[in-house]
Amino acid sequence: MIRPRSSRAGWTLVEMCLAGLLVTVVMGKAAFVMQSALGLASEETASMHYEDQARTVIDRIALAVMGSDRGTLLPQIEEVHSDKIRYTFSLGMEDGVVVWSAPEEIFLDDTRRAVEWRENPGLAEERQVVWSNLVAPLLQGETVNGVDDNGNGLIDEDGLSFVLDGERVIIRLTLRRPEVNGRTVDQTVERIVTCRN
């Protein structure tokens, strides 16, 4: 015998409320997790992007300095940081003689927060290329207070700094991007290279 379905069959209001609440909680949690994950991923991606860019820039700087003639580096003062470096490098041999490049310069443009490369600086035939325009005003962890805040032995160093130490050149670079939520992502890379010429 088939028992007729009760008119009160189905979910009660309480059940509906509970179900709705549960669904809302679960969905909310899922959305929260997703948002967090996406935020994290976005931050990671941004960080990685900046690390990538920082490495690319510092690799270019490092190769330029490695190929330079130590005697032609400017400035020549050791153990004092500078935000620019001027150098010449070997172009190879022509007619049995080593040919050297025109002077080049890598420097930090404070106004544009950019690492810039210049060939023949100051001359009519000067060429200029911006390698990155996301350089932090100061190296990560440093503030303008006359003190070595980040413990690297330098005081109030810029976002791009060169330090000469014998035949070695220590290059440090911090790239910075302000995030939408007001946070900033800093990416610092350091490279120590030896002048080969």
Added chain:
Amino acid sequence: MKRITRVGAERRRGGALVFSVAAVLVVSILAAGFLQLTTMISRRLGSSSDTLQALNIAEAGLAEAYTGLALAHTGNVGSEAEPAFFAGGLMWVEATQHASGMVELECTGMYGTGRATLGIACQPVEVGVAGLGFFTLEDLRLNPDVRLDSYDSNQGTYASQVNTPLNNNGIVGSNGNVTVASGNLIFGDIVFGPTSKASVASGSTVTGGMSPRAGEEVLPPIEVPAIPLGKAVKYTSGTPMVVPPGEAGFNGLDIGKNTKLVLKGPLTLVVGDMKLGLGAEMVFDTTDGPIQMHVTNSIDLQTSSLVSTTTQVTADSIVLVSAPDGKSVNFGAKSQFYGFIYAPNAETHISAQYEIYGALICKELQLAAQGKMHYDLALGPTLDSLLPTLYSWRVVELPRPAAVNRRDPFQVLDLDPSALPSPAYAHEDQVLDLRYEDRNGNSQTYFGLESAFDWSLVKAVLYGTRDGVAFLLPDDYYEAPVVANDPLVDLVNSSMTSKQLRDALIAASPISSEALEAACLRQPPMNKSDLMNVLQKQPTLSDETLLAAIASPSLDSGTLRNLLDDYSPLSPTVLNAVQTRVPALSLSDLLALLGLQ
């Protein structure tokens, strides 16, 4: 009833499915996102580390080729078609020889997605300018009776090396003609200018070869140190003037009659005009360090002055004359100067009593008759200094399609890594001439292509060349008379007259058995009395020399008997040679000689 129940159940299951699918979707999206992120990170990190590794491999390849040049390799290591396997990647080096002697090396390293090409320019052997020996930019005309020879200050004094092979390696060179006058003794080689010639007068001797140089020598300019110059000094005090170690500069230094100047090393001295007066003396005191004296205008060491050095280290006393072009400078003092004189712009006058042990490079040379100069081999290249001189290092752009293609290099070049040689075995093949000690301690030799030689057989290399260029010589190479180049043997075989030869051999006595034997058997023969004079000047004669005397066409029966009388009783070998001599001794001489036995 069952159907209704089933419908209700399906509805509930459908609701759960929606939630489940949504949850799975969310998780999948998250997982995919993280996977993509991770892949991206690892790919970028991998690419960065691959590039770094490729750079390191290229550096290693350059180092292999660079050190290879010091071992007489060509600098080519592997090739794009057959590279060397190294550190999980591959590399090859291409060497380009330039006419200037420079070698350009370019090494391409490939690892994973990383590619790098680096280049260096270097000069295989650094030969200091002093290695030119006695050299002039202009034509070199030697005055009569000059002696130019060599010794090695690392092996002992000059006196201990006279008439040894070390005495026979002098270098006399010029960018122009070389004219050797009568009575000159050149114990070594003459190297004249590429389009010039050497003229050797009769009665002179050149024991070595004569050949043009490959290209004109370019002498480096002198860089005068920026030392402030004090006022000119005319020193006449009886107390010696002492210039202490360090740096000093004078516009002029005039050391007056019978006064003394002592230069104490380590010292860098710059002088405008340097003059040593009559009886004046200048001492290079290099006991505590080297002295480098720069003369920027003129130098005049007068005839009766004296110059001396406290040590015999030729690299420690250096006189650099940067006098204006065409200016003549005078080294007229009495001296046994152990050092190096470099005057690339000056006409240099050297008196017969200014005897140089070291080297001399100048624009023009006026060496007085009977002058003597002894080139110090220690100033030339040594095996220790064979590492190439590095002139530049650079990063080369990657033009090759294979290098630009960022896939696995072994796939790109279609190579099996296990079939590739290591860098040490990837040097370009050359003809190897080797003397070595094998694993059992036996001395062995090999001559042939290096690719066919098994280096695992070698315990120690004793001597080796590649394509005729030495890469290993034994320490006693110069001492061991492997090559019979006793200078006196060369002298005997020269075109000197019998009388000249007699005088030269008597002056050099006592001389070696080899030289005496050569003198006895010389063609054309020496004069009888000349040969006897030489033989009688020797403290003793070996059996070998007596045998040569017996066979000599110079000595007649009576002369030979007189000589052999002094050495009787004779050894059976010598006695047998006397009895079988052709032409035979006269009967009376033979009987007299036999009576003494």
